[in-house]
Amino acid sequence: MTEIYALLDYTDDKSYVQPLIESALHKHLPSLHLLHNNPTTPPLPPTTPLLTWTSYESLDFQTLLSNPTTNLFNAYIIRKALIRKHYLLHTIESYVKKNPGSVLKDATPVGVEFEVDYVEFLDEALVEAYELVESLERNEGEGEKGREWWILKPGMSDRGVGIRLFSTMGELQGIFEGWEEESEEEEEEEEEEENDDDDDDEDEDEDKATRSDGEGEEDIKTSTDDKEKKSTGIITSSLRHFVAQIYIPPFLLTPKPNTNNPSNIGPRKFHIRTYVLAYSALKIYVYKNMLALFAAKEYTPPSSSTLNNNGDDTSEPPDLSAHLTNTCLQSGVHDGSVIPFWNLPEFFIIDQTKVEEWYSQTGEEEKELVAGLFEGVVGVVKTFFGEKEEEDGRMVKVLDVDVGGF
Template sequence: MTCSYTNDLIRSVLEEENDLFRINNSSTSNDDNVLYWLEYEELDFDMIYRAAKDSNRKIFVNSYCIRKGLLRKANFALFVQKYLSKKPDSILRRHYPETHILDLSHPDYLDEALNEAYELRDVLQANVEETTDKPIPFILKASILDKASELFIFHTQAELEDFFTTKFDDDDEDEDEENNISMVREWVVQRYITNPKLLSVYQNRKFHLRVYVVAEKNLRVYVYDGILALFASLSYQNDQQSFNRLCHITNTCAQIDSPLDEEDLVKEFFTLEGLDDEIRSNIFEQIKTIVKEIFTGLHSETPIFQPLKNAFEIYGFDFLIDENNQVYFLEANAYPDFKQTGNSLSILIRELFQNVVQQIILPYFGHEQTNKDLQRRLHLVYDKQRTI
């Protein structure tokens, strides 16, 4: 792994297993028993698919190949639309914000994109005409970008047009293709949750939950109870006229210029003050149920999500809690940025990796689990072979 924070933790956890793993930096090996824990681009999926058919080789890798139905925001929104058409009573209707998809290659085509997303267009028009008691806000997200890139909160079509026009004009002067917004075609627009859970002990700063979800083989899914609460830098203000990004955006990477310390921005959910045990337990049960429902639907959608019997993957799922303690799924990320946890809570990531090694990797290679006294653990929420 290229991130030293993550790489050092993985190495130290594997080295705990009494020489069961021989660690090297090569992305190829002729051995019959190999664990590949690499960046996605470094994995040889042709070899991995061949190894899955070879009973004499045990190759285990840290990523599935096809999982865009989970990770790309537009693909996931389409999956939810399809799933709800078949299962209208699914909990995803209540726990996934209203979402619209915009296919937009240039600001000149925004009218056409909104004609396709006509329900969104009508709400934006109502916001202008003041036919609603209070304008309904939406948040724009690029389908394939992460780290809070290009997040934008708006109420009207005019605001959206201004955003895209400014961004495209800036990109005309930017030769960096990697950061060029004109390369992004798919966008999602979600109804913005205006009543987030706020805790006075933390100055009523908005926060979201980063939950680590582990999928293995074909297919079991676990939720890790070492959950992070990621806070905004400033107290939440639901004021249309004085929008401040640092009040609304809770991603750690967006807090670079924050005057607050790491310990104020990243906390462990189960130790948050201002929440009693019953509320915490209820929130965790909602999270597990939502994750189970997502994979219940995805496991049969092989064009957009294909588990592999010789692979596992760790995802970072983001959730928001509202003032009524209802949980909303926001998005999933592969190769989550573990270093956002910081140094003071690095034990959460170490124990995550230890759980993965104990419960998933060692059994795959026929080794018994070693006796680890871990405070945090993985909770099985979905097993394709049986009902949980």
């Protein structure tokens, strides 16, 4: 019997996710040999079957292409066309232009992508963003209830970092001005810390570098992370790619009365999370047991006053907990934030007859959307990596797809 090896080093939420992956692999491949990502581990012969499951940046695609029949990776070379917001928007737009009958045409909201380093260049960056600029100009003459709201997303960020809502050009400019001020404050803090280090006695420098320099770096990083989690701010000069999409009024569900949490009675926004397995070149599997991820607070329509997009330097970061369904942003315990999709009637007020019809429609649309999404990505980028199955046929990717709030 052929021995199979696996190099497993899941870096994101490692303590939680990696044991689950190991358990699944051992369940289906009892004779699997697990390897540790250790520099001292000798390389395996190229003829040995090897599954590598690690972060995208750590994958050696050259080795994969050199040994396509014995190596299996957990990501496609082209995966950034799926996971980076500005790449994905550009890919969908390019594919729909060539394939106007694609399901993707009506499955994604109107959006624009633009690139900006500093707020003074914002007007120049939006020269070709016609839909956005025209909408913001119309909003200037409307009351808040009649405005068309937009959602801003940094292209390279994740976990809800940098997401903002806006309805006027002034609000959009205020967002970037706020980020720029945060960046300047962080730079000043770093300069002060460097100056403090320079003032240390020379006879303590070597000892301090040996004993606590690493701890200092960790403390600074922790402080930055805590600030980022609180403000969800960004450094625009580092994340200069942005996507702005029309904020679609959500479909809301009202929780059933809960004696353990009687205050949780208001309608809440949610989105569906679907788990997808993409294998070889190209088979797509959609996991039927989807999740519904809910916002932490009762939904309230966006408004300039509540979102603090008013250019006030003293304003706190906007509270988007009624609008964002990212569970990573929800500190503390939130009962009912994640519900199995098929169990929604147990926890929310929904007409059962309507739900059965809704489930059936949603399931079919879900499959078409996911299939169209992968088809669109491959159709646009295949010229960059070739179409030979021996080159891309041994790659596998498990990912989650958020298909929008209802």
